[in-house]
Amino acid sequence: MDKILEVKGLSQVYGPGCDLCFASTGPDFETNICPHCGSIVALHDLSFDLYKGEILGIMGESGSGKSTAVKCLYFDQMPVGGSATFFDDSGQKPLFKLNPAQRRSLRNHRFGMVYQNPNLGLNFDISAGGNIAERLLMSQVMNYSEIRERARELLARTEVLTERMDELPKNFSGGMQQRVQIAKALATRPPLLLLDEVTTGLDLSVQAKILDLILEIQSELNTAMIVVTHDLGVIRLLAGRTLVMKYGRVIERGLTDQILEDPQHAYTQQLVASAL
């Protein structure tokens, strides 16, 4: 399999930080707040590889650093340490060494992001079709009919009523907003899709539809995905491999079935037991 992303030693600290931050936080200390400087160690030494068409799950409780990881990879924030390399058709790209213009180019054309909160991913002042058009226009698709057709196809694909494509997304239900967000993220057919708690807060039937949709997209477009969630059901259904995080560290990693059937770490055992 072809590697698409290589992350090595990714670390993120919120606050001034000190030399003792990493040594005095983590699962062993049962905290991610540095007792010396009060900084929050959101992420420390996260490393993983992602392959084309693979879905990697990142699981953990609130504050474990899973969202911070995808936000760093999507350039919403810059990490304090570590590296990430994106393997594109045009060569390797060291993500955190790119200049701002190169980062924005990757964000707009090669990466897709679906946020937990549709407010972050959608522009509520323009129509659902307009949101998708924006991504297409960034990629220099300058034909109005083609933009309409592709927006319609994407919305149909994500099971949004195409008759509503000219309505503002603020008039949509939460599930539909999430599906419009997925359609927008897929507009440029990105090889890497980042999904941050996409089903949180949605009712079970809508959750199931969105998860089915993600699986279909993955098999159709061979899109590599990183799925961040605290929901074991989502991980079980989507991810082939999973990382379990706590206090900003990876405490367990492996094949999803292996982690769910035979968890090794006490925290993972507790997590799996509580879900059963």
Next chain:
Amino acid sequence: MSNGINFAFLDEYAKREIRRSVIKAICIPGYQVPYSSREMPMGRGFGTGGLQLTLALIGADDTLKVIDQGSDDSVNAVNLRKFIEMTCPGIDTTTRLQEATLIQSRHRIPEQPLRADQILVLQVPYPDALVIVEPSEDKRKIMHGEADYSRLLVKLYEDIVKFDEITISHRYPTRINGHYIIDPSPIPRYDVPRLNHSEALILFGAGREKKIYAVPPHCLAEPLAFDDVPFRIEDFTDSHGERRACKLCGSKTSFLDEFIDEQGARVYQCSDSDYCEQQQELAHG
């Protein structure tokens, strides 16, 4: 000077700074060059940006024409002309386009073609076309630098979705030399094609916003549009599909203003008063 005011009102340092900004604007077509807009003896919004450009460029041997919405006789044009005459002794003023070397205008580009030895200065209220989609100037500068105009194009997309056509009537976003998109001042769509490969240098000055930008001669100026929804100008056709004519000169090729006459009927008249007068003179031999 006898009246104690410097020639062309501005001090020499201010003129030099504006001229340097003009040179930079010409070198980077469509780029908004910041400059330290001076206080003028009139309110912002009365054309202080255009006026400062005119005053920095005018010489004693220049002939000036000042137009406001196509007319040489409107209050704004008359007062600006008087001010320039007062502060620039020795210059000539004219209402004839052909005689002018420097033309300051608001809301219109003259109907007749400009020559290479003429400079057109346009007064600009809002210099940045992106201001309608992005309030932060920092972000707008990045968007301009990367030619990221997708959000502006989405505005056009939404317009077509709602009204089946692009409804921007003036300040039509125009891409200069294949990169920067400018707000070409509140000229009607009718005048936008005149920016393209113009013989004359066209300068834009925004006094309140402190920006100068330029469309140099023979420069590409393309109004923003989709491949299959092309840019179009006002056609002035009536319900029978006939092109309306000016009631004074009969022109069927000029930009027309609409009036309601004393009988309550709609009548149309050339917006460019100088062009209209010349057409009437031609008709009467």
